[in-house]
Amino acid sequence: MLNYNERRVDVACGSTAGAIPQPTISRVATTNPVVSTTSPDVKRQATCANVVACGSTAGAIPQPTISCDATTNLVVSTTSPDVKRQATCANVVACGSTAGAIPQPTISCDATTNSVGSTTSPDVKRQATCATAAHSGRGQSGFTLVEVLVVMMIFAVIGMASYQVVDGMINTEQQSSARQSELEKLQYAMLIMERDIRQIVARPVRGAQGDDANMYLTTDRDLTNSDSGTLGFVRTGWQNPGDMFPRSALQPVVYRIYDDQLQRISYPYVDQVGADPNIQVVMQGVPELRFRFIADTTNTAPNWQDEWNRSGWLPLAIEMTMQTEDFGEIRRVFELNGGQFIEQDQQAEQEQ
Structure with missing residues (x-):
């Protein structure tokens, strides 16, 4: 050539x-x-x-x-x-x-x-x-080592930037999913508590000797073995389709804190002594739980009480405050309704 x-x-x-x-x-x-x-x-x-x-x-x-x-x-x-x-x-x-x-x-x-x-x-x-x-007078050469290194460095920078963007998106998605899951658990706990508290009825729990405790609500921590605040009551609306089970629609329920868990304890019968409880963990990461109660405010200003010791009465509303690890302090007020339903049934039974 x-x-x-x-x-x-x-x-x-x-x-x-x-x-x-x-x-x-x-x-x-x-x-x-x-x-x-x-x-x-x-x-x-x-x-x-x-x-x-x-x-x-x-x-x-x-x-x-x-x-x-x-x-x-x-x-x-x-x-x-x-x-x-x-x-x-x-x-x-x-x-x-x-x-x-x-x-x-x-x-x-x-x-x-x-x-x-x-x-x-x-x-x-x-x-x-x-x-x-042409006029250059010399042959065209390939890429020099410096040019190759510069190109490799540019691609490395682009690759690193792309990795950081993708990694940030993945971390954000994971954090968002975890936060969404915790929020759903909180909403579920609030739903269960609202369902129970709104259906509290004026039904005292009989003791071991058959005598009425004459207390519709209890906040005794020693009675429920709770690490923080507690609330015990009787609720109605417990479904029993076709009377399949030998029980009424009433159910004793206790909320307590145990090992930083919000637990719901329920019993199959109201007056049965020594029955095995059903313990349900409603929410994790709850170290503290408090309740306050408000009485009838027809003639007086609202007066919140830390303890409920009125025998034969139900409060108009219950304030629940709990400290959570994920969301901090959560406060919720539940209004009671239908508290006289059981008392009317008891009066009807006594008249018969």
């Missing part, structure tokens, strides 16, 4: 500006063979007699024969394999003679992409670009 350092070749008309540099040749004066040269074609087949005006043919390899078309100035036939590929007359004829010279190959470049658009040189077609064939 000819390597002209790929300058733009426009040397017809006797001008040498921008011409492809002639390869250098060193020969032995005695035998006239080529000793060294920068031309790969000369290394393969050429002799000094083929490229310079030696004046002497001593020891020279016979010149290859070339037949040119006088009209088109193209090679018709030749014994030179180099000329058959893409040689020019400057490589094969005597110095200064252009008789029968082969036209220089033409190269057309794209000004936008700086790439070879068209050329008559098969060598240039195989490996030439305008950056190497």
Whole structure:
């Protein structure tokens, strides 16, 4: 393959500006063979007699024969394999003679992409670009080590930034899901307590000897073995479809704190002594629970009481305050209704 350092070749008309540099040749004066040269074609087949005006043919390899078309100035036939590929007359004829010279190959470049658009040189077609064939005078090289390192650093920074963004999104999603789960547990606990407290009835619990305790509500921590505040009462509305179970719709319920858990303790019967309780953990992470009560405020201003010790009475409302690990202090006020329902039933039973 000819390597002209790929300058733009426009040397017809006797001008040498921008011409492809002639390869250098060193020969032995005695035998006239080529000793060294920068031309790969000369290394393969050429002799000094083929490229310079030696004046002497001593020891020279016979010149290859070339037949040119006088009209088109193209090679018709030749014994030179180099000329058959893409040689020019400057490589094969005597110095200064252009008789029968082969036209220089033409190269057309794209000004936008700086790439070879068209050329008559098969060598240039195989490996030439305008950056190497134009005025730069040197071949285009690949990426340098510094350029590769800069690109790798840029990709590393982009990758790290992308990882941090994705990791932040995942952590946010996990925290949001955990917070949502804790909020749902709190709402569930509030729903259960509201359902029970709103259905409190004035029904005293009989003791072991069958006597009425005469207390509709209890806040005795020793009685319920609670670590903090407690509330015990009897509620109605306990479903018993078709009277399938031998029990009434009444159910004793106790709320207490045990091992930082809000527990709901229920019993199957109101007056049964020694029955096994059903303990339900309503919510975790509740170290403190308090209750306050408000009495009838028909003629007086609301007066909240920390203890309820009125025998035979139910409060109008109960305030519940609990300290949670996830949400801090939660306060809720429950209004009671239907407290006289059981008393009316008891009066009806007594009249019968």
